[in-house]
Amino acid sequence: MAQLGWSAKADVDPRPTPIDWGSAPVERVEPAGPPLRIGAYVTNISDIDLLQDQFSVEMLLWTTWAGDPQADPSDQLMILNGIYDGDIQRFERVSHEQTEAGSWTLYRVRSAVVKRWRLQRYPFDDQILHIQIGLADPLASVNLDVAEPDPFAVSPGLVLPGWILKQPGAYASSISLMSDLGRPLMDGEVLRRQPAVSLDLLIQRRSLLFVAPDFLGYMLAIGLCCMSLLITHSRDDLILAAVVSAGGNFVYIAGKLPVTAMAGFIGNLQLIIFLGILYVVAADELIDSHLIVLNERVSQVLRVLLLPSYVGITLLAIFMIIP
Known part of the structure; x- marks a missing residue:
């Protein structure tokens, strides 16, 4: 103390x-x-x-x-x-x-x-x-x-x-x-x-006063990833926008907090957002370009499950790192 x-x-x-x-x-x-x-x-x-x-x-x-x-x-x-x-x-x-x-x-x-x-x-x-x-x-x-x-x-x-x-x-x-x-x-x-x-x-x-202004970029990145899984065209543009939004949010927080803060909740949250983006890109590519060639029915089922799985895993991971 x-x-x-x-x-x-x-x-x-x-x-x-x-x-x-x-x-x-x-x-x-x-x-x-x-x-x-x-x-x-x-x-x-x-x-x-x-x-x-x-x-x-x-x-x-x-x-x-x-x-x-x-x-x-x-x-x-x-x-x-x-x-x-x-x-x-x-x-x-x-x-x-x-x-x-x-x-x-x-x-x-x-x-x-x-x-x-x-x-x-x-x-x-x-x-x-x-x-x-x-x-x-x-x-x-x-x-x-x-x-x-x-x-x-x-x-x-x-x-x-x-x-x-x-x-x-x-x-x-x-x-x-x-x-x-x-x-x-x-x-x-x-x-x-x-x-x-x-x-x-x-x-x-007062934690809730800082959530919206400090983490708006992360919220936008999650929303863009969800849109990329729903929209069949312009998917690459949405993924790129999600990366820029998440990266810009991290730069914004790093400018107002010392570097020691990045080792805690904020750093873990940044990791979850970027891993989620990689999950969306990798799963989408595997389902649409590779798995559909082997089994079209399985590919369609996984396509339906991709969005709820991304949202569920992301929210669960965020809930687990909240102090």
Whole structure:
């Protein structure tokens, strides 16, 4: 679920688990002092870019700190899997109060976030919008945790065209840094971990909205193959049109989705369409040019069964690959 786009040597560990490094016990060193608690309220999500592997988020983020107000690390927060280019990521403090529980600070945050989309099931896919918040200094000895009782919420007025928003979730996590960053590890440490808070929002694609516009070329190719089996003349022209329609549809989808999506449902669908076209051409040629010479009656029976067999096999194959 965790995504990290700023370091090829970083491995995101959203839910740390004990690591067995052998028979000798390993003591994990926890950051000293009170935790910095974080909560968020998402107001807008936009620019969902499947080709560039990113989306943009705007939210209100608040922190509570029960320690020394002078040592409050809230101003050092950043989106760890964000994109840094000019003013794309921005933390703006809008309010600060000193309460009985400690310091409370509110920020308005806007950032582009890296998201590695999983599109093998497109357009039947679900995606997790993952935002990981931590301190800019990976060596800071501050523990991060979620605010209570409601650490993460989404504005009821937020609407994503083509998507259904599910229940959001927040939890304390960490990033395992596979390097000592040039500083020796403390006694008892075998792996350097950077504390973080992860915000996850599950979104589900409205599949039926994408079927007609994205797969119209495939539907047309199947229709042309059916017409070629019903019409005795201009059959070659119809087969050629079906090939062009299916190929053009694949090029269209490849232009709006990354190449990884072609390894899933879309790639299998393309294979089924072209195999169906080959089936129509081969069966038609065998029945009309070869089998009719041997047995005209059998040839006529197979000619009648060719269309329903093509439609039935095609629909069954498509049904089997739907995620």
